[in-house]
Amino acid sequence: MRLKVHAPVPNSIRTREEKILARFPKSSSLLNSVRSRTDRYKFGISDREVNKFYRFSDYKNSESFFAHKFRQFGKNYIDKTDVEIDIANSVNTIGPGTESLPPADRFIGLAKKFSGELLQARQLKTPYVSILTGPTGSGKTAYSKCLFSSGAQVFWANGIIPSRVEFTKFFKAGQELSSQQILDAIHQCQTRDLLIYLCFSEVGVPSKDALEGILSSHGEYREHHNKIRGMVALAEGKKIDGSSFTLSEAHNIWKEQVGYFPEEVCRNILGKIKSPSFHIQFLVSLDGFDALKTKDFLISDRYHGPISAVADLLSDALNQVARYGGTPSSHNTNLVVFMRDTTYARIRLELNLTPNGERRIPVRWIVPPPYKILAETIVSAVDGDVSSSVGQEGLDSFVVNVRKNLINVLKGTSVGLSINQPISSAFSWNARHMKRHIRRICIWSLENYLISHGDQLDERQKSAGLSEAWLWEKTINNRALKDMAAYSVLEAFFLDDTKCLQSKFRLNSREISNFLEGSDLVSALAAIDERPELEGLFDSIFNYMTKGLDESEGKCYPHTLVFVRILQILKFDPGITIEDLHDEISCFYDNISLEELRFYTICLCENEYVVFEGVENSASLDECRFFVSNFGFILLNKVIYSVSYFSQSLMISELIRSGFGTHFRERNFRTNEDWIANCVFNSIIAYNIVQDAEIGERKCRQSAGKDFEKFSLCKRLRESLIWEAQRIFSRRRFSGNLEWHFNNIPEKLKPLLGEFPNFDTLEEIWK
Numbered sequence: 098m099r100l101k102v103h104a105p106v107p108n109s110i111r112t113r114e115e116k117i118l119a120r121f122p123k124s125s126s127l128l129n130s131v132r133s134r135t136d137r138y139k140f141g142i143s144d145r146e147v148n149k150f151y152r153f154s155d156y157k158n159s160e161s162f163f164a165h166k167f168r169q170f171g172k173n174y175i176d177k178t179d180v181e182i183d184i185a186n187s188v189n190t191i192g193p194g195t196e197s198l199p200p201a202d203r204f205i206g207l208a209k210k211f212s213g214e215l216l217q218a219r220q221l222k223t224p225y226v227s228i229l230t231g232p233t234g235s236g237k238t239a240y241s242k243c244l245f246s247s248g249a250q251v252f253w254a255n256g257i258i259p260s261r262v263e264f265t266k267f268f269k270a271g272q273e274l275s276s277q278q279i280l281d282a283i284h285q286c287q288t289r290d291l292l293i294y295l296c297f298s299e300v301g302v303p304s305k306d307a308l309e310g311i312l313s314s315h316g317e318y319r320e321h322h323n324k325i326r327g328m329v330a331l332a333e334g335k336k337i338d339g340s341s342f343t344l345s346e347a348h349n350i351w352k353e354q355v356g357y358f359p360e361e362v363c364r365n366i367l368g369k370i371k372s373p374s375f376h377i378q379f380l381v382s383l384d385g386f387d388a389l390k391t392k393d394f395l396i397s398d399r400y401h402g403p404i405s406a407v408a409d410l411l412s413d414a415l416n417q418v419a420r421y422g423g424t425p426s427s428h429n430t431n432l433v434v435f436m437r438d439t440t441y442a443r444i445r446l447e448l449n450l451t452p453n454g455e456r457r458i459p460v461r462w463i464v465p466p467p468y469k470i471l472a473e474t475i476v477s478a479v480d481g482d483v484s485s486s487v488g489q490e491g492l493d494s495f496v497v498n499v500r501k502n503l504i505n506v507l508k509g510t511s512v513g514l515s516i517n518q519p520i521s522s523a524f525s526w527n528a529r530h531m532k533r534h535i536r537r538i539c540i541w542s543l544e545n546y547l548i549s550h551g552d553q554l555d556e557r558q559k560s561a562g563l564s565e566a567w568l569w570e571k572t573i574n575n576r577a578l579k580d581m582a583a584y585s586v587l588e589a590f591f592l593d594d595t596k597c598l599q600s601k602f603r604l605n606s607r608e609i610s611n612f613l614e615g616s617d618l619v620s621a622l623a624a625i626d627e628r629p630e631l632e633g634l635f636d637s638i639f640n641y642m643t644k645g646l647d648e649s650e651g652k653c654y655p656h657t658l659v660f661v662r663i664l665q666i667l668k669f670d671p672g673i674t675i676e677d678l679h680d681e682i683s684c685f686y687d688n689i690s691l692e693e694l695r696f697y698t699i700c701l702c703e704n705e706y707v708v709f710e711g712v713e714n715s716a717s718l719d720e721c722r723f724f725v726s727n728f729g730f731i732l733l734n735k736v737i738y739s740v741s742y743f744s745q746s747l748m749i750s751e752l753i754r755s756g757f758g759t760h761f762r763e764r765n766f767r768t769n770e771d772w773i774a775n776c777v778f779n780s781i782i783a784y785n786i787v788q789d790a791e792i793g794e795r796k797c798r799q800s801a802g803k804d805f806e807k808f809s810l811c812k813r814l815r816e817s818l819i820w821e822a823q824r825i826f827s828r829r830r831f832s833g834n835l836e837w838h839f840n841n842i843p844e845k846l847k848p849l850l851g852e853f854p855n856f857d858t859l860e861e862i863w864k
Contacts (some may be wrong), residue, residue, distance in 0.1 A: 110598075113544045120547055127565040128540075130589075131484035134475045135536035144201035144339040147243045150474055151651050153202045154464040157523075159190040162464050165522050165727075187462040188229060201247040201339065201857060209250025212255040215431050216382060227430035230441040231463035237435040240463050241382045249337060253298045257378045260290040260838035263735075264385030269530060276409035279386070283430065284363040287379055289351055289368065292325065294377075296332035297347045311369045320784050329355040380428040385405060386436070407434065421680055422853055427861050435463075465526040469496045472535050476573060485566035487573045490557065498578040499538055506586045507735060523725050525705060530634055537589040541581075542573040584821055589636035589737045590731070598745035598773065601636040601704060602630055609696075610644040616692045635732055635742070636662075636704050641750035643693065656686055657750075657790040658810070659697055663735045664706060664725055665808050672710075672722040684801040685794045685808075706732060737810075738817035744779035747786060777822045 114128050154162070163183040184190055188207065194205075211227070218225035230238055245252075245259040252259045257853050260283070265749050267282040268274060291311075311325075331350050335342050358366070370377050386407050411628035414432055436444065441460055466474075475490050479485075487495075526531040546555065546568075557563060593599055603626040625642075640656050659682070666681045669671070673681075679694050695718060701707040704731035709721040725733065735743050748761050759780050788811050798805040 117329070117540070117544055117547060119264040120564070123567075124565055124568065127483055127543075129477075131475075131539050134478040134482070135532040135539075143345065144247055145245050147201045147202075148199045150241050150478065152466055152474060153191045153200060154187070154466065154472045155191050155196070156184065156193070157337060158470075159187055159464045161467075161522070162526055163231075163462075164524065169816055171770055183462055184474060186460065187464050189236075189463050190536045200243070204243050204247035205251055207244060208251035211244075211248075211380065211433070212252055212257055215257060215378060216255060218431070219378065226411055226414055226432045227461065228441060228444070229433065229435050229463055230438045232438055232465060234527040234531075235463050235465040236528060237437075237463050238384055240431075241384050241435050245382065247339060248641075250339070250342055251300070252380065253294060256376045257380050258287070258290050258294045259382065260286045260382050261382045261384060262286045264383075274406040276406045276413070279406050279410055281360050281363075283381055284360060284367060285357045287356075287360055287381070287430070288366050289348075290362040290379075291366065291377075292328060292355060293347045293351055296329055297335060297337045300829070311366045315400045318362065318365070321358055324355045337471045353754045373816070381432050383431050383432065383434045384557055386434070404440060404444065407436075411444070426689050461608070464520065465528050468500075468524070469529050469536075471528060471531050472496050472499070475532065475535055475539075479569060482612060483565045483569050485569045488569055491570065491574045495573045495578065497799065498537075502578075502581045502586045506583045507731060512513075522727055523731065527705075532752055533634065538578075539572060541585065541589060542575040542578055543568070545577045546571050549577065550807075562696055578675055582824065584741065587736055587779055588741060589738075591633050591736055591742050592745075593633045596741075598635070598637065598742060598749065599628070599633060600641060602626065602642065602700070603628060604642060606644040609642060613643065613690065613693050613696055616690075618695055619694050619717050621696050625700075627703070634728070636708075637746035637748050637749040638732055639750055640697075640698060643696075654692075656689065656793065658787065659686065659689070660701060660706075661733070661737070661810065662808065663694075663697060663795075667707065667723055668730070669727045669807070670734065671724045672751050674722060675719050678723065684798050684803045685822045687797055687800075704728075738814060738821075740780045740818055740821045741776045743814070743818065744776045744783050747783040748779060754826055772810060775842050777818075780818050780822075782810070784818065787811060787814065 117124055117128060122511060141495070143764075156819075160180060163180045166183075173857060189202075191198075198206075215225045223510055229237065229240070241261060245261055249259060262282050264281075264773065267276075267285075295311075328376060331354060332347075332670065335347075337344055337347055383640065386404070411432065411434070412432075474490055480487055500520050503523055507523060524534065550571075554563065588596070591598055604624055609621045609624050612618075612624065639659050640659050643656060662682060662685050663678065666678060670677070670681070671802070675691070675695060678698065679689075679691050682689055682694055698707065701711060705726055707723055708726045709723050737746075791805075791809060795805045798808075822857050
C-alpha cells in the first residue's frame, strides 16, 4: 500500500493518531492494526492462531511473578518452597524439557489432563469443580478459548463436551444475577455445543439419529427441529480438525442456522441426553463472571451480584443439591471457573458458609505473560497485517530499548527493577496495561519518525513511494527509541491519547461529602461512576473526590494531599490496618473521620495504588492490612514529579478553583510549544497550592509532636520540575517568544512567577 505525504497537521488536531493520519491518510490500516493487536486478544479459533499468538510462561517468568506476589505483601524474604508450590499449580507454566512444544499441542495435553480428572471424579461419584485464577489481564479468557478450541477433539473422544459461557453474551455489567439465571445461560450454551458435537465431531452420534433423538419434529418444536435440520445439511462432509475446518467456523454455521433456543427447548433437549444411549459429560467454563470491585469485596457481608450467584452455583455443584429447574449436575455438568485472584478470595469466603462447614477449592494459577513476550507477539501480528518483516533483531532491539528507558526512569521508585527482574512488575503484571503501553510507544515512535524525517520522507515519496510495511519497520527500528526523554516515557504511562490526564471517577464531590458526613460509606461509594474506557494508567493523586473549603473562607485547601499522605504512611509502615492508618493521618488532618479514611483507602485500592491482604475467613475492611502496590510506588516516587502530570492532576480537581487555583490555564493544543508552556505555567501554580497546603499540615504534625520533613513534597517538587522544564525546552528546541505565555499575569502571581527574562534560568520561577 502506497502512502502520500500531505500538508502540515492542522492546529485543531490533538491526538498522535490524528496527526499521523493528517500527514499520511492511508496509514489508517497500520494504526488500526496497532490498536486492535494491543487491545484484548481475539484469537483461539484455530490451531494456527493458537500457535502464532498464545505464549505459555517459562519457569523464570513464573518464578518472578510469584516472588513479586509474596514481596508485594511485605515479605522481605522469598520462601522458595511456596513459590515452587505455586508454579506447580500453574496451568500455563512450561515444564522442563518441553520448551519446543507448540502451544496448540500443549493445550491438547492439558485437555487430556482435565479429561482424566473429570472422568476419575465421575468414577468416584464426586463433583468436579476447578477454579483457574490469575490477576486482571493475565490471559484467562485467551487460555479458556485456546483450551476448548485446540483440545475439542480430545474432550469429545472422552465423551466430554466443552462449553464456554461468556458473561457479556448474556448479561450486562452491574446486573443483579441469580444462580438460576446463570443456569439458564449454561443450558443455552450446552445445547449449542451439543449440536456442534453431534454435527461436526468424528465421534458424535450420527446426524440422523441425533436429530430424531433430541427434538421432536411435531407440534411446538417443529420450527426448532427444522433449524437443526438446516444445520445438519450444512455440516455434511465437515469435521472439525483445528486447521482446515475450525470450531469457530462450526459456531458460525450454528449461529446462522439455529441460534440460541428458548430455555424450555434447551431443557427438553438436555433432558433427552440423560438416556443410556448418550454417554456425555459437559465441562462448562464460566468466563467473565468475576467483575468484583474492591468496594464490593470489603464493605459487604455478602455480595449480591454475579459473584454470589457463581458461589451459589458452585456450592450446589459441590454438594450435589438438586432443585427445580435443574442444576449443573442434573445435566452431567462439570465446572471450570475462570476468575481473578481477588475474586477467588471472596468466592472462598462465600463457600465457607456452606451447610457442611468450611470447604475449599484448590486454586490453579494462570501466570501473566512478560512484557517481552507481549511485545514480540504484537509486533509479529502487525507484521502479518501490513505484510512487513521487522525481523528478530529489530524486535529484540525494540524490547531492549523500552526496558532500558523504563529502568532509567523508574530508578528510586522502590519497584526494584533489577537486571534480572522483568519489567512486567512495573505494570503490576497486568497484561492489559502492558499492551496499552506498547501501543503508545509504537504510536510515539511512528509520530517521532514522521516529524524528524519529514524531508527524507518527501524525497522517498517522490522516488520510491511509501508503504505501511516500510513505515512499520522504521517505527520499530527508530533510533530515537534508544534515548527517549524521561517525560516521554512517563507520559506513555499516565496521559491519554489526547495528551490529557483524565480522572478515573465521575462524581459529585459535594454529594459524596454529605454522605460521608452522615457516615454513609455505602452510598458514598455507590455515587462513584468508574470510567474503565480511559486510556491513561494513572488517576490524579490529588483529592478531587470530597468537597473542601475555599481559601476565601480563611482556610487552606483541606485534604488536598490526603491520597499522597496515605501512600506515604503505607510506604513507611506497610501492612497496617485502617485504625492505625487513621491514627497517622489524623496527625495531618485532625478533622478527618474514620469513615472518610475508609472511603479514601478504597478509592486507592480501586486505582491499584494500594493492595490489601485480608485475615483468614474475613473480608472486613477494618481487619485488612494495606500495602503500597508497584503502581503506587511509581506514582509516589516518580510520576508525581513530572511537569505534565503534576500540573494536570491538580487541574482535574474542581475543588481547587479559588485562590491560586483560579489562575490555571486551560491546556492549549494549538502547538507543542503552547502545550508545554501551559504545562510549565500550571505546574508553577500547582506548586504554590501544594506549598500552601503543606503549611497547614506542618502545623498539625507539629501540634501532634510528629516530624513532617520526610513527608514534605515541596523541595523535591521544586528541584524536579525545574530540571524537567529545562530539559523539555532544551530537548524539544523550544523556540518563539516565551514571554507571550506569561503576559497579563495577575499582580498576586508575579512574586511567584518571577520576571522571566528568559527560560534558560528557571530558578526565578520559585523566588
